[in-house]
Amino acid sequence: MNKNIARLARIASKKSRAIIGLMSGTSMDGLDVALCDISGSGMQTKLKLRAFETVPFHPDVKARIGEVFAKSTIDFELLCILNPWVGQLHADLVLKCLKNWRISPEKIDLIASHGQTVYHSPASQHPEDDINATLQIGDGDQIAVRTGITTISDFRQKHIAKGGEGAPLAVYGDYLLLSHKTENRILLNIGGIANFTYLPAGYQPNKVFVTDTGPGNTLIDHVTRRLFPGEYYDKDAARARQGTVNDNLLKALKADRFFELPFPKTTGPEVFSMGYVQTAQETSDTIDLDPEDVLATLTRFSAETIAAGIRKATGKKKFSIYLSGGGAHNPLLTQWLRELLNVNELRTTEVIGVPGDAKEAILFAVLANETVAGGVTDFGRRSKIPSVSMGKVSFPQ
Missing domain, CATH: 3.30.420.40 (ATPase, nucleotide binding domain)
Structure with missing residues (x-):
């Protein structure tokens, strides 16, 4: 068995997992970093928030992302560059928080990264193409390699693949x-x-x-x-x-x-x-x-x-x-x-039980926990909520 898969299996079988949830919203104020201890899964999920910080973005970061954010016409090369660049930025901010909290990266089981939304386009915005679409940048491989922590990212794509609009999650x-x-x-x-x-x-x-x-x-x-x-x-x-x-x-x-x-x-x-x-x-x-x-x-x-x-x-x-x-x-x-x-x-x-400012970052940590250790909650067809687990796994090696 691949050693990364074997380690992921050990993480899934643990009684409690240390998961860092990351969230950067459309306001681009900064990166929410929530360190959670999560045990169980599904309706037996138990959560303890160990640490939380919103790391503000420098105006230059906002300006650089703003060059492609919510724009129908962009410099495609810049978007291509921003995907790994944002991933590296988020990784460095995670390492900074862990240093401030005096916690070794080796003590963290998973990172759950939402990424930075740069364009959201449900089918209602372009009825000529009956397909939902959304794009978040901040490559999960960059985060995993730079931090040494297995990273789950790109959550919204499975939601769309199963008939949703990619939001709200x-x-x-x-x-x-x-x-x-x-x-x-x-x-x-x-x-x-x-x-x-x-x-x-x-x-x-x-x-x-x-x-x-x-x-x-x-x-x-x-x-x-x-x-x-x-x-x-x-x-x-x-x-x-x-x-x-x-x-x-x-x-x-x-x-x-x-x-x-x-x-x-x-x-x-x-x-x-x-x-x-x-x-x-x-x-x-x-x-x-x-x-x-x-x-x-x-x-x-x-x-x-x-x-x-x-x-x-x-x-x-x-x-x-x-x-x-x-x-x-x-x-x-x-x-x-x-x-x-x-x-x-x-x-x-x-x-x-869930601090409001940390809530979105916490919820992505919960999604990652479900990806590795949970099942699929059946919301039924009536709810129009896809019954699905989400996230793509990036290994550090």
């Missing part, structure tokens, strides 16, 4: 870690794009539901960077709070066909870009709107489309909402969500 870990016997739960992640998992009470995988709702932070961040140089996001909604929602612009923003598509569905910054905002302003004759009013309207846009998606999915059922992602720190966005959904409190997923 959080549902798999959400179901295994955060389902509840008596409580209907909405796990709302507000990253660049907002999505939620609906977990009905009683551990019923065939009734689980997941979808994107549209923009979370992406348009707010784009406009903040464009109109307020030096500011990367609207911290504490300070700019939006100074503005007033413009109803004409809000109506134009909500007119896109994406919001008419049936659930479940996915999208990305390829659709919801700075150009999307500019077109909406031209349509609504609000080109000269004050920057603060634009940000207030975009924040309201995210709140209303998120709330509409949740109401559509849950009907009259009672549920509890738990937040994760950067949008959980936006006080105006969360205030409007409370009002629109008629709830008194929006808590983060930390109160049910």
Whole structure:
């Protein structure tokens, strides 16, 4: 037997596995690095978060990835170079974290790397070609060789191969870690794009539901960077709070066909870009709107489309909402969500055992654990969630 395969078999048979989950989202703020101890698999999965850090990206890193990010026309040579370059970058950041945590790489069983999404293209965006597609860069072989740790990466491709759109993937870990016997739960992640998992009470995988709702932070961040140089996001909604929602612009923003598509569905910054905002302003004759009013309207846009998606999915059922992602720190966005959904409190997923800022990195660690030591959870056809394990294995030797 190949020694790498033999070692992977030993890892799979261990009582507990040390797995590092990596996540870099569409905001490209930095790399989330979550060191998890995971035992069991499936509904018997037990997780302990040993360490977590978000390593911020230098502006030069953001600029370099930004040359190909969500662009339909790019320098193909640059994309080719970026794939190993991002893998090497992520590997070096993992080694840096391990050094800071005083943990030897030999003590880590697996790395679960999401990679950096550079383009997401579900079939709804190009109906002439009935195929879903997504691309994440950050070669897993580079990470494995540079760290000496077996790496599982490129998770989204199997999801697509089995009929999904490549997103959202959080549902798999959400179901295994955060389902509840008596409580209907909405796990709302507000990253660049907002999505939620609906977990009905009683551990019923065939009734689980997941979808994107549209923009979370992406348009707010784009406009903040464009109109307020030096500011990367609207911290504490300070700019939006100074503005007033413009109803004409809000109506134009909500007119896109994406919001008419049936659930479940996915999208990305390829659709919801700075150009999307500019077109909406031209349509609504609000080109000269004050920057603060634009940000207030975009924040309201995210709140209303998120709330509409949740109401559509849950009907009259009672549920509890738990937040994760950067949008959980936006006080105006969360205030409007409370009002629109008629709830008194929006808590983060930390109160049910998974810190919100680390959640996505943790969930990829769980996916890797399922790849090597688990089975396949059957979500049934009704849920439209592919019942599949995901990830490609890269050995260090």
